[in-house]
Amino acid sequence: MTASDPLADIRASFFVECEELLEALQDGLYALEHGTGDGETIHVVFRAVHSIKGGAGAFGLEHLVQFTHQYETALDAVRSDRLAVTPDLLKLFFRAADHLSDIIRSAREEQPFATSISAPLLSELTARVSLEANQEAAEDIDFAPIAVNLDFSEDPLSAKGAQLNHFQISFTPEPELFDTGNDVPHIFAALADLGELDVQCDTSRLPTLHQLAPEAVYLSWSLSLATVVEEAEIASIFEFVEGLCELDISLRVTSDANALGSEPVTSDAMTPSTEPVDAEPQSNPQQSHRDTRQQTVVRVDIERVERLVNLVGELVINQAMLSQSMQSAGISPHSEAMNGLEEFQRLTRDIQDSVMMIRAQPVKSLFQRMSRIVRETSASVSKDVRLITDGETTEVDKTVIERLADPLTHMIRNAVDHGIETPATRLAHGKPEQGEVRLSASHRSGRVVIDVSDDGGGIDRDRVLRTAKDKGLVPPDANLADTEIDNLLFMPGFSTASNLSDLSGRGVGMDVVRTAIHALGGRITINSEPRQGTSFSISLPLTLAVLDGMVVDVSGETLVVPLNVVSETLTLTENNIEMVSPGHWVVRNRNGFLPLLDLSAVLGYRAERADFTDRIALLLTLEDDVGVALVVDEIHDQRQVVIKGLDDSFYRAPGIAAATILGDGQIALILDPADIVAHACSLGAHPPAHHRMEA
Amino acid sequence: MSVMDAARPVELLTFKLGDQEYSLDIMSVREIRGWTRATPMPLAPSFVRGVINLRGTVLPVIDLAERLGLQKCGQNSRNVIIVVKCHGHMTGLLVDAVSDIVALQPDEMQDPPDTGTSDTPNVVKALTLIDDRMIRVLDVAQIVTHAESDAA
Known part of the structure; x- marks a missing residue:
């Protein structure tokens, strides 16, 4: 490969590192958003962006450096408590993180990236920081900076037994205040001398830099002071600025000074997300989660x-x-x-299991991508949607994860776009305005189950049925059960949106999703409750490298049928097979009649036999509940087989998915049952029994 | 259109199909294997013999005689499979027997004259004489790619 170019190797490893850093960044932002972070979280987030910037600089990725620099500056403002973490700010940070991953991807693929795309985000980030800088500037422009003494080594509180008064002071200076030579830091310093002072600056009125009038005052403060002194003494500090500000001093509580320290004096109303630093790491689940991430890992070429x-x-x-x-x-x-x-x-x-585990990866990276999809989709359709993920540590084969990204993206978009109702409708139905999309993964009986659900309006079955009838997918007089209607969504050529939005209505329907899931050897089911929401459940094999198969014999050839489609085996007798028309047979079982396919004839090994009595049939249940009975000569056993891909650029046989190597070194072909049925249909043989409607 | 590199001698692997002699550029040959039973591919064109297990990978095998429109290879113990690699794909070519390896100067080879038939276009890319026997030099890429398009 590119081993000859050492720089290319380093560059490649930089991008791998970027992936990890982006993940850490997302994790940190997520923790901040949900208040599960601690004091360290913002530093982790900052370091992630900072490291990316460092690497980007080394490789001369100008644009990346530029963006990360601005991002980092904003994060630094938060880190040094100059900027309060608000939900609004976090949204900006999330968007910046998404954008950052876009820039990194284009850099990795050496695609040109239009710097103009970053411009709006950059200016937003800049605005945040300059807002904070302006605040400083407003204080600093005319006056020398004065350090506010917040050192309480000699504070009056040390007097034990004294009564502590908690004052809430709201202070909004007028421009004239500064004209008279007064300054805010002086006042605060004086207040700090009286007791424990907490200062919160309200910057909400601050305009962006270009709208900022240098002489105007945009800031106001809310202070809480725990002190032993009386209100009058506090008021005296403001004596010089009386009439030059809006001032409100109120006594909130009085407590014993000894109780101080165990009780937070200030309210966190201004900064809902910055929880006080928790000094005990063990008690914090987030902390222990991070510990597990620090396990030694080896990076191995795939x-x-x-x-x-x-x-x-x-x-x-x-x-x-x-x-x-x-x-x-x-x-x-x-x-x-x-x-x-x-x-x-x-x-x-x-050994085989262990090796398969090496390829396994947690679905976390996939889920993180989905949270981005939710953010972007919900923003573009003006809905407030929250993604809740569960089971992120569930491990699945790397290939499965990669190939799951597209169908999952589509499903998430659908859920946000079609599933979740508009905020107005939600409120009218007595639901919270914010919609919820849940994404969960779990291991269940040797398979991975991924659920995507929303708390939206559920499937509008009337409309689905009407659309299907309009499009001729079902007969006009069809009378379908609810689950049958739901499954219509998977039919090719079906699109539920009456007005196609630019998001999910790209002509890519759920049928494409289903095809992708089937290609992975998975199944997808749908469940919907009116007004309660819709949920999709995807069941996938753990790996694409081995398959549980039933080994059968057909005309002297050994074939493997995937075990997950075999519902039962049956010996054919005169009692359970019937001829529908010459050459067309059906087999009767509990659920009705299934078409009988002579596997040997379908695969062209020999002509179809005339008599099936005493033959063995495998009853298969395929997708969409299509049932079919395959006649085989003999069933050998069930076993796990190693899947070997067929070089189908050369010749692609109908009905054959892959191959495997048997114990005797011979190759056995692995059937693709759905393709067998399709092929048999194209031969003009029996149409499969569609328990549902036939198009 | 001489496809050969003008400067270097070309080494050819010669083999038999029926009573005719053919050859391949040895650079495209990966290995030669004795005949093992191939697992037939369903509904494949007749020249596709099926697939064999080549040390864990699944190797498609073409009956070269059938591919060239000759009589099918009679099966006997001297049948061999020549494994060739072309455009990253490995393919097995079933032939009657491998004869020899010969080195030829490019000028010892002659483009096949136009015989007015286009049944097997471009598959034979040159002709040469060795000990007064005519040897056909096959174009591996044509054999394999044509097999693909035929199947498609």
């Missing part, structure tokens, strides 16, 4: 892992071959050799 996966696949095959040849050599199953082989098999399986 190619090496792939190679290991392949080698283990080989090992599995080889071991199966060995076991087969030992059996055919007539070695007693109780001999030491056979016992050893059994142990070998167990070890092989363990």
